[in-house]
Amino acid sequence: MLLLLTRPRYDTPTHYLFYWAGLLIDEAKSKGVKVIDLDKNKATQKKLHSYLAKQPIDIVILNGHGNREAVAGQDNDIILSVGNGTDLLKNRTIFVRACDAGVILGKEIMTKGAKGFIGYIQPFMFPIDKDSFNKPLEDQLAAPVLDCSNQVGLSLIKGKSAEEANKDSLNKYTETIDQYSSSQATNSFLLPILLWNMTSQVCYQ
């Protein structure tokens, strides 16, 4: 199995996603999955399209900013958009952890022959503990949301289909929401954010 990730890092959201996507790389390597890591300045359209055209990549995970028709890489430069690169995802499974890309871009990716698409149809939101900015993986407020989102990647790395990975992620959201709904739970303000991302996550297969 060959996994390609993009993980730009140039502002607070991408700073967090950079580290959380790093956990997916660790997991993939521990399972013997080969990884192409387009991090920071390597998260460009040219590199992404080149790897997709030349390498037998099975899973693509794009982290960054997005909108209904496009996903960005480093410095918010568009790396994939409607009519530009979507055909390169034929027979591949893709997870786009970016805002809104499930609305139009994800559908076009599927019409171009992708195996499966998982993304969001609303802005992807997560809380940040300002005191944890320098240690994103230790941020106890971001973790519940980003763990649920990371489950998509973890399940894909295990060889599951897009539909199965999406289901695993939604199950994790449900478990986490139950956990934070308990009368003894603190930080119940996380619940609307968890529900928002859970209901914004879509899967096409």
Next chain:
Amino acid sequence: MEVENEEQTFSEDIINLVIARLDTIPSNVELSVGNEGSFSIDDLIERVKKQDEIGKKMIEMQLAYLRSLGKLPTQELQNAASAN
């Protein structure tokens, strides 16, 4: 969906409800909202008062959660979203 959101305005009761909920969030928390960046709770409250795009997303998010609890009847919330 965005167009519908841009046109919709919310009643003062809804705005106050959402602000009251945001007010319970600790001050060390920021919310990352996709392309728009990260916002302090005070910033979000101001956005809700203005009912700009971010503010409306906060309102939608809180109302969706309250509806999921069944604490407020959905129809009542829909009616509260006035077209003023």
